[in-house]
Amino acid sequence: MKYLVVFILFFSHLYVDAQEIEKNLKKHISILASDSLQGRLTGTIGEEMAAEYIQTQFKQLNLTPLSSFSFIHNFSFTYNSNPHSNQPNTDTIIGKNIVAFLDNRATHTFVIGGHYDHLGHNEYNLSTDVNSKGLIHNGADDNASGVAMVIELARNYSQNNIIEPVNFIFVCFSGEELGLMGSKAISGIIKQKYPNTSLMLNFDMIGRMDSNNNLNIGGVGTSPNFTSILNDNKPSSINLVLDSSGVGPSDHSSFYYQDIPVLFFFTGLHSDYHKPTDDTEKINLGKMGTIFSYTKSVLDSLAGNPNLTFTLTKLKQKTKTPNFKITLGIFPDYKDYGDGLHIQDVIEGKPAYTYGLKKGDIITRIGKTNVTDIYTYMEALSKLKKNKRYRITYISNKKTNTIKIKF
Numbered sequence: 325m326k327y328l329v330v331f332i333l334f335f336s337h338l339y340v341d342a343q344e345i346e347k348n349l350k351k352h353i354s355i356l357a358s359d360s361l362q363g364r365l366t367g368t369i370g371e372e373m374a375a376e377y378i379q380t381q382f383k384q385l386n387l388t389p390l391s392s393f394s395f396i397h398n399f400s401f402t403y404n405s406n407p408h409s410n411q412p413n414t415d416t417i418i419g420k421n422i423v424a425f426l427d428n429r430a431t432h433t434f435v436i437g438g439h440y441d442h443l444g445h446n447e448y449n450l451s452t453d454v455n456s457k458g459l460i461h462n463g464a465d466d467n468a469s470g471v472a473m474v475i476e477l478a479r480n481y482s483q484n485n486i487i488e489p490v491n492f493i494f495v496c497f498s499g500e501e502l503g504l505m506g507s508k509a510i511s512g513i514i515k516q517k518y519p520n521t522s523l524m525l526n527f528d529m530i531g532r533m534d535s536n537n538n539l540n541i542g543g544v545g546t547s548p549n550f551t552s553i554l555n556d557n558k559p560s561s562i563n564l565v566l567d568s569s570g571v572g573p574s575d576h577s578s579f580y581y582q583d584i585p586v587l588f589f590f591t592g593l594h595s596d597y598h599k600p601t602d603d604t605e606k607i608n609l610g611k612m613g614t615i616f617s618y619t620k621s622v623l624d625s626l627a628g629n630p631n632l633t634f635t636l637t638k639l640k641q642k643t644k645t646p647n648f649k650i651t652l653g654i655f656p657d658y659k660d661y662g663d664g665l666h667i668q669d670v671i672e673g674k675p676a677y678t679y680g681l682k683k684g685d686i687i688t689r690i691g692k693t694n695v696t697d698i699y700t701y702m703e704a705l706s707k708l709k710k711n712k713r714y715r716i717t718y719i720s721n722k723k724t725n726t727i728k729i730k731f
């Protein structure tokens with residue numbers, strides 16, 4: 325009977341914790357992705373409001389500022405918003421990283437980070453929605469979700485009454501969308517101040533796990549024990565998609581270049597990516613809770629032996645797009661026009677060229693899959709097999725054509 329009571333208490337405690345985490349995650353995301361923060365474009369008042377919110381969270385947790393007086397690390401950079409023109413349009417922008425330290429008097433330090441800036445009102449044409457100029461890009465998944473995870477891990481590690489065998493630096497980066505500017509500016513400073521930094525874990529877009537339950541983790545080749553620890557701690561409800569490269573489309577790359585082992589958590593692309601519709605209500609909070617407890621157990625395992633060896637990986641610049649074996653030989657237009665996949669250009673000698681597809685043509689169907697945009701296009705390609713024939717429907721000069729292509 326006594327055991328039963330202990331058992332119930334133990335599990336009811338876990339249950340309350342999970343609910344509490346989800347509630348907190350939801351609060352952070354809905355505030356950061358609300359219209360009042362105007363899409364958090366680097367250097368704007370909206371981003372400053374987000375910085376203020378994150379800083380207040382760190383302050384309430386009694387974390388130590390990076391410098392003696394402030395959680396904010398200011399940096400400036402020039403940004404050319406018109407790089408393909410011979411009339412460059414260069415702006416000087418001030419970004420603000422938010423950096424907090426949890427001092428456990430340990431030798432080694434782990435960095436947990438995620439960017440908090442986003443696209444604003446699409447001032448710099450980084451949206452995938454062609455008609456979105458002036459609309460607020462809330463960036464709930466990209467990357468209020470990652471920031472919420474950073475804040476909740478900071479809360480957990482600072483309030484758990486356990487002195488971990490590592491110190492933690494919690495950092496929310498600015499300027500990511502404009503070229504990883506914040507992490508480039510702070511990674512060297514962290515490495516210099518804490519030379520025994522042996523891990524950087526980056527969350528970028530962690531809130532949209534779909535029914536495949538796939539969690540993508542990059543950087544697993546940057547230290548020898550990562551793969552086994554990631555697999556050993558994995559709950560049965562999620563699948564891991566591991567990628568070895570330390571370089572990827574987000575802030576961990578800047579730490580990899582400082583010879584620090586990195587891990588990059590990402591739940592994948594979706595049709596609201598870089599659109600005004602990346603909103604809070606589409607976030608999968610339950611799965612974020614699962615990722616939170618999984619990350620925590622991975623970090624706890626790694627902290628047990630924190631002198632992590634750094635290993636170089638192939639410098640594969642993996643974009644935020646899936647890989648597929650079949651290629652049509654076109655440059656797709658990533659903007660969503662709503663009527664199919666627009667061909668930006670055709671590569672000579674590849675299937676599309678051979679079969680007469682041209683720049684400006686619109687692909688509407690491949691095999692059995694209707695193509696409406698870049699995502700359905702990639703999905704369609706991923707279903708194809710080599711040496712087989714498939715029907716492709718496309719619009720050329722307002723005329724619909726169907727051809728059969730052998731890949």
Ligand SMILES: [Zn+2]
Pocket residue numbers: 466501598
């Ligand atoms: Zn982004």
